[in-house]
Amino acid sequence: MSRLRRMPRQQQPATRPVRRRSYDQFCAGARALDAVGDRWTLLIVRELLAGPRRYTDLHADLPGVSTDVLASRLKDMEQGGLVTRRRLPPPAAASVYELTGRGHGLLPVLAALAEWGAPALVERRPTDAVRAHWFALPLLRALEGFGGAGDGGVVDVRLDEGEFHVRTGRQAPGEPVYGDGPAVRADARIALDAELCLALGRGELTFAEAVKDGRIEVSGEGPLAVALRGA
């Protein structure tokens, strides 16, 4: 028995120490970074913006994060009011994590970060992981003008890297604005390549121009599909 018996650590409360490192500044930005400034936290939010996810799915779409760090972050975020943990109905013995309204409010932060970081995507390193739904934020930026045409309409997007879907127009706060895989009910479907998706996000060309050039294939017959084609 070489197992060392560890001290009970004198009254370690059952709850975690909770002494997360704070900047201790009376500044809105510093307060925000107190909550989401830890490594991986904002990327977890990015994943959860796609809707409720299970632990294993999160772990799969965040390559490099270790299991304990992911568990710890989720606990921190739950305590910080960013996510809630919900147990699925009995048939599926699993639980999912989903953003609260407060957590969903980080969408503009991620959008600003993504816009700023977009130029760094000119170089695609061989070690880079890719997931299709990571292209949702750039694409949403390009689709911002379609609020009137298809309010709340869902667009399936097919890239070489995979498939995801986005919700156009304004919608209820707290609702996921994009999701992994095809949507259960899509109003239109488009196919393009990742390069173009990023160029659209950078504003180098408009969605309408790309459609005209035949670089985006639009399918579907509903009003949203017609609007996307005719834009």
Place this chain on the structure above:
Amino acid sequence: MSRLRRMPRQQQPATRPVRRRSYDQFCAGARALDAVGDRWTLLIVRELLAGPRRYTDLHADLPGVSTDVLASRLKDMEQGGLVTRRRLPPPAAASVYELTGRGHGLLPVLAALAEWGAPALVERRPTDAVRAHWFALPLLRALEGFGGAGDGGVVDVRLDEGEFHVRTGRQAPGEPVYGDGPAVRADARIALDAELCLALGRGELTFAEAVKDGRIEVSGEGPLAVALRGA
């Protein structure tokens, strides 16, 4: 001599290891966090948005950061193209750090973070450090509507916590939008308290309403002062 001799770590190159931790994801947000996700980095940007600052001033306005981490971050940021180091003319034997255009482009990121973090400022902890110019971002948000009235006009702001100044309206990219202390040439001067400043930033009331209620004192005779008073 109980001092352990540490291994030379075989051929540690003279340059810093440069193996900063990357998320290695082909995602704009992850790329942005690779560049500015380290602890303190975005707060250093917040300081430099107020204009060029010396090392010692940065250290003074970032309570809690250790000297080596600050030096290391500045070096990382210089290498990452966020800041440049400029040596002041001979009379002052010092150098200042200032944002590059790319670094200045982080303003929307900080603005989004500050907007999201603003609700957390309802509680003012006794351990919180405060600097007057940390209120510049919320105030700028409240002044966004004055672009036409005083394009590029400078407003001195006096709080109980200190004095700073902001530049209204659109201006040349890369120019500081706020600064510590009074401006060399101000077009108007206002006095209010921090609470009100935050409430304006949260959009709970407009600048015009606060002026009408007498909670903002506006002084000065130029067109910008008149516009602020009459708004």
Place this chain on the structure above:
DNA sequence: CGGCATCCGTGACGATACTG
């Protein structure tokens, strides 16, 4: 005095193994 470099203790992180 400004601008770091060095040393040290603590905690966060990442990988792997293991468990209910």
Place this chain on the structure above:
DNA sequence: CAGTATCGTCACGGATGCCG
């Protein structure tokens, strides 16, 4: 499947020293 346990390594924070 969903984490917890353990461990080595590194980053952070504080103090101090050096050097122009």
